[in-house]
Amino acid sequence: MIITIDGPAAAGKGTLSAKLAEKYGLAYFDTGMVYRAVGLQMLKDNIDLANVVEAEKRAENLTFPKMMELSHDKDFRSSAGGNAASIVSSYTGVRSRLLKMQQDFAKNPVFADGLPANGAIYDGRDTGTVICPHADVKFFITASSEVRAKRRYDEFIAKGMTADYAQVLADVKARDERDANRKDAPMKPADDAFILDTSEMGIKDVFDKAVEIIESKIK
Numbered sequence: 001m002i003i004t005i006d007g008p009a010a011a012g013k014g015t016l017s018a019k020l021a022e023k024y025g026l027a028y029f030d031t032g033m034v035y036r037a038v039g040l041q042m043l044k045d046n047i048d049l050a051n052v053v054e055a056e057k058r059a060e061n062l063t064f065p066k067m068m069e070l071s072h073d074k075d076f077r078s079s080a081g082g083n084a085a086s087i088v089s090s091y092t093g094v095r096s097r098l099l100k101m102q103q104d105f106a107k108n109p110v111f112a113d114g115l116p117a118n119g120a121i122y123d124g125r126d127t128g129t130v131i132c133p134h135a136d137v138k139f140f141i142t143a144s145s146e147v148r149a150k151r152r153y154d155e156f157i158a159k160g161m162t163a164d165y166a167q168v169l170a171d172v173k174a175r176d177e178r179d180a181n182r183k184d185a186p187m188k189p190a191d192d193a194f195i196l197d198t199s200e201m202g203i204k205d206v207f208d209k210a211v212e213i214i215e216s217k218i219k
């Protein structure tokens with residue numbers, strides 16, 4: 001079974017994905033990681049994020065193990081890391097170079113320890129529209145920008161990072177704007193996606209609703 005969960009930053013995709021992956025024995029691919037891996041290398045190598053050719057080079061050379069190694073860097077999940085990922089993800093040549101790696105995961109989904117899984121759950125912006133257009137169940141998870149900024153702010157604080165709510169909100173809005181309006185694979189719900197607005201829903205409500213939808217689709 002392949003499930004896709006798309007939507008804007010901090011809408012709750014990761015939390016829902018992890019819970020569904022556990023329930024259904026699915027491997028999890030957080031596809032934002034491929035863009036974070038490229039963006040982080042640009043930041044570390046002091047390359048201007050506007051340099052498309054250099055971003056394409058890093059996308060071309062990215063492997064799954066390399067991405068996992070970069071994910072341990074303290075800046076991988078930072079605001080700057082998310083911003084860099086959003087910028088490089090707007091380049092068509094970067095997206096095309098990272099497409100196969102993302103699609104291959106669905107052919108042979110495995111858990112982190114290498115054991116085979118019952119399928120895969122993808123989280124991102126274009127997983128239901130471009131990466132896995134034939135997924136069994138598709139979701140588009142969203143919430144107001146204020147609610148998402150508050151969730152992201154709380155995450156940063158919980159991790160012991162410093163954060164300023166107004167800045168986090170501005171970042172969330174800037175990323176939404178860029179992710180939704182880029183020319184190639186803009187963030188949008190697939191025509192056959194179930195749209196869930198989590199602004200006023202707790203994690204359990206979102207999970208229960210998603211399970212109800214999955215069960216009705218796979219019956």
Ligand code: DC
Pocket residue numbers: 009010031032033035036082085086089123124125126127175179
């Ligand atoms: O989900 P995230 O915050 O880790 O994603 C970082 C950026 O990567 C996001 O702002 C846009 C880009 N992205 C994308 O273009 N397509 C995806 N499937 C996932 C992420």
